[in-house]
Amino acid sequence: MKRFIGILLLLTACARTTTVPPDNFVHHDIQTPTFTLFSFQKITDMTVVKIYIEGDGNSFDGRGMPTTNPTPRDDFMRNLAFNDPSPNVVYLARPCQYVDDEMCQESDWTVARFSANTIDATASAIKKIAGNRPVILIGFSGGAQIAGLVAAKHPEIDIKKIITVAGNLDHPAWTSAYSLMPLSGSLDLNNYRHEFDKIPQLHFIGDKDTVIPHTITINFVGDVERVQVVPGAEHSTGFDSIYFDIWKAQ
Numbered sequence: 113m114k115r116f117i118g119i120l121l122l123l124t125a126c127a128r129t130t131t132v133p134p135d136n137f138v139h140h141d142i143q144t145p146t147f148t149l150f151s152f153q154k155i156t157d158m159t160v161v162k163i164y165i166e167g168d169g170n171s172f173d174g175r176g177m178p179t180t181n182p183t184p185r186d187d188f189m190r191n192l193a194f195n196d197p198s199p200n201v202v203y204l205a206r207p208c209q210y211v212d213d214e215m216c217q218e219s220d221w222t223v224a225r226f227s228a229n230t231i232d233a234t235a236s237a238i239k240k241i242a243g244n245r246p247v248i249l250i251g252f253s254g255g256a257q258i259a260g261l262v263a264a265k266h267p268e269i270d271i272k273k274i275i276t277v278a279g280n281l282d283h284p285a286w287t288s289a290y291s292l293m294p295l296s297g298s299l300d301l302n303n304y305r306h307e308f309d310k311i312p313q314l315h316f317i318g319d320k321d322t323v324i325p326h327t328i329t330i331n332f333v334g335d336v337e338r339v340q341v342v343p344g345a346e347h348s349t350g351f352d353s354i355y356f357d358i359w360k361a362q
Contacts, residue, residue: 192250
């Protein structure tokens with residue numbers, strides 16, 4: 113039980129942010145057919161749009177119980193987006209983060225965090241943001257699964273590349289490895305491998321990450337040229353050396 117709670121704490125050790133976005137980022141709440149998604153957007157031209165998809169956030173408390181608000185406390189993904197010098201950059205939160213949305217239920221940030229509703233809402237938001245522009249998706253932690261499923265299920269979006277950082281690409285393998293409750297209300301990227309494998313992709317993982325072990329990512333991706341193990345990196349720290357590689361992606 114202690115191990116179970118410890119893993120949950122690592123996954124959700126994330127406080128309501130005090131990070132102030134740069135002046136060139138504008139807050140937008142994006143209405144979709146299901147959820148309202150929170151975003152910060154810097155859109156300046158008609159070139160590729162880079163969309164940073166947040167992780168699972170503050171989903172569980174210190175006792176391993178679901179929280180009432182999954183808004184992330186960690187500012188890793190926001191800072192990564194805010195410092196990207198590319199002309200079009202968007203920080204996109206997950207359903208129920210930062211917003212008071214009557215559609216939200218506890219399952220939306222626990223067992224159904226990768227549900228069809230969540231994937232379709234994220235795809236809807238991306239289409240509203242990008243229009244006909246090409247898109248690069250950057251997913252952190254559980255945001256990696258979101259990025260993969262959006263790309264695989266929505267080929268109408270022109271996704272040039274997927275980049276993940278400490279990504280949870282194989283949640284059945286992850287829950288099995290840590291004896292966690294299966295994400296029974298969630299879609300599984302394993303069922304969309306044919307579509308997913310066609311998309312250019314690069315996955316950064318830390319060799320010290322005890323939340324999403326790098327071996328799970330390597331086994332899922334299966335192509336060592338698509339995976340870069342970052343020495344000394346943990347789940348949301350120690351990735352400084354690869355920031356420029358993400359920022360320069362076009």
